[in-house]
């Protein structure tokens with residue numbers, strides 16, 4: 001299995017999938033990992049296997065999604081930090097899926113929200129969904145903002161640079177990368193910069209990447 005850092009390098013959004021079903025053993029491992037994430041985070045992240053309806057809509061087609069047969073749903077009790085933790089823990093599941101050889105793409109808008117919302121238990125809020133499966137391709141690297149645009153008060157330290165480098169590889173809505181990493185009282189700190197939809201989910205995703213790259217816990 002590839003390492004977490006190899007998964008960060010290899011992950012790109014993939015929207016078109018092969019017919020090939022995901023093997024039982026791979027399903028079992030991803031389910032077990034997701035359950036562990038739910039226990040730690042208090043979220044309710046779940047996977048729908050062999051259910052093409054979740055990404056079967058005009059919006060999904062418009063979003064260039066094709067043949068999505070499985071997907072991850074991010075759901076849970078809405079708290080002040082809901083969007084951030086959905087990003088953080090959702091990306092943890094995405095990168096584990098990548099380690100297992102699967103491809104993914106986050107979707108805030110271009111999936112069948114109505115259909116997927118029917119799966120959400122009462123009292124929970126749906127954040128978004130993530131397509132899952134064996135991609136037709138492995139995707140391509142996105143364009144990046146410069147290190148200067150996404151940092152402030154950055155220390156000249158290798159661990160910080162490694163954190164930022166990993167964060168710049170994170171998926172963000174429309175590739176907006178509206179996050180900012182800085183050093184606050186000696187600790188890495190993440191916050192959103194500017195306007196844009198989904199930036200708090202994006203921030204949680206980028207923070208998880210930063211932690212993986214730097215080995216340091218990020219506050220926000």
Ligand SMILES: Cc1cc2nc3c(=O)[nH]c(=O)nc-3n(C[C@H](O)[C@H](O)[C@H](O)COP(=O)(O)O)c2cc1C
Pocket residue numbers: 011012013014015063064105106107108109110111139140141142169170171172173174175198201202205
């Ligand atoms: C929070 C979030 C929401 C997203 N929503 C959509 C979406 O609705 N439709 C879509 O096609 N892609 C969506 N994406 C995928 C982004 O467009 C993609 O991550 C970005 O362009 C960077 O490319 P990469 O993931 O290949 O690195 C979303 C990504 C994130 C992180």
